[in-house]
Amino acid sequence: MLRDLLIDKELFNELRQRALNSEEGENSPEEVELLEKAVFQRLKKKRSVKKYKKLGVSKGDLKEIIALADILGLDAIGGQSNYELAKEHPEWCTICGRCCRESESIFIHKDELNILLNFNSDLEKGIIRNKLYPEHYELKEIQPCKFVDPETNCCSIYNSRPQVCRSYPLVLIESNGKAKNIINLRHSCNYSVQLVLEKSIILFDEAVRRLMEKK
Numbered sequence: 001m002l003r004d005l006l007i008d009k010e011l012f013n014e015l016r017q018r019a020l021n022s023e024e025g026e027n028s029p030e031e032v033e034l035l036e037k038a039v040f041q042r043l044k045k046k047r048s049v050k051k052y053k054k055l056g057v058s059k060g061d062l063k064e065i066i067a068l069a070d071i072l073g074l075d076a077i078g079g080q081s082n083y084e085l086a087k088e089h090p091e092w093c094t095i096c097g098r099c100c101r102e103s104e105s106i107f108i109h110k111d112e113l114n115i116l117l118n119f120n121s122d123l124e125k126g127i128i129r130n131k132l133y134p135e136h137y138e139l140k141e142i143q144p145c146k147f148v149d150p151e152t153n154c155c156s157i158y159n160s161r162p163q164v165c166r167s168y169p170l171v172l173i174e175s176n177g178k179a180k181n182i183i184n185l186r187h188s189c190n191y192s193v194q195l196v197l198e199k200s201i202i203l204f205d206e207a208v209r210r211l212m213e214k215k
Helices: 009-021 029-046 049-055 059-071 082-087 098-102 113-119 121-126 163-167 190-214
Strands: 127-129 137-139 170-175 178-183
Touching (some): 009 059, 049 059, 059 190, 113 121, 113 127, 178 190
Antiparallel strands (some): 170 178
């Protein structure tokens, strides 16, 4: 019910299916389900359905809002983009180091290469052409990234790290000829969970506002 106040149901189903079928990032249906369960446990504490029971709001509405938050940028309804929202909350990162240890490739844009090598000249032999985009580069050794400290989970080249590392858990992809940031949905990453949670709260509040206007 609530989700339908924000987006056409058929459009949502189309976008949802497209997201589940996407091979970008690590957003497998299983991972999406695990992350949404993690977000649900937090959202029901933030937005208790009992408070809105008279409006007909149920736990099912919470789950539908979370599913929408997975795939919809708030800029679609006049809010902040995924990038803007994530940038405001660096505290969501718990420095668990999973992204550094488990990422499959560290993408280096061609314009970043000289900057990276200026600060880390010893990297030159450890950088190769990107397999999918030969005009760009990537680190030769991955999983785990050789620059993460196994004891502190901190990055030894943090101040000159590539943009792909700076933007995580957002992943830049090309969609319909345009670049956009999607959330790399990983239920074990507090940053990802918190980002989807924050979007879910905002979408929930907006949907409730529209519902109350209709009453």
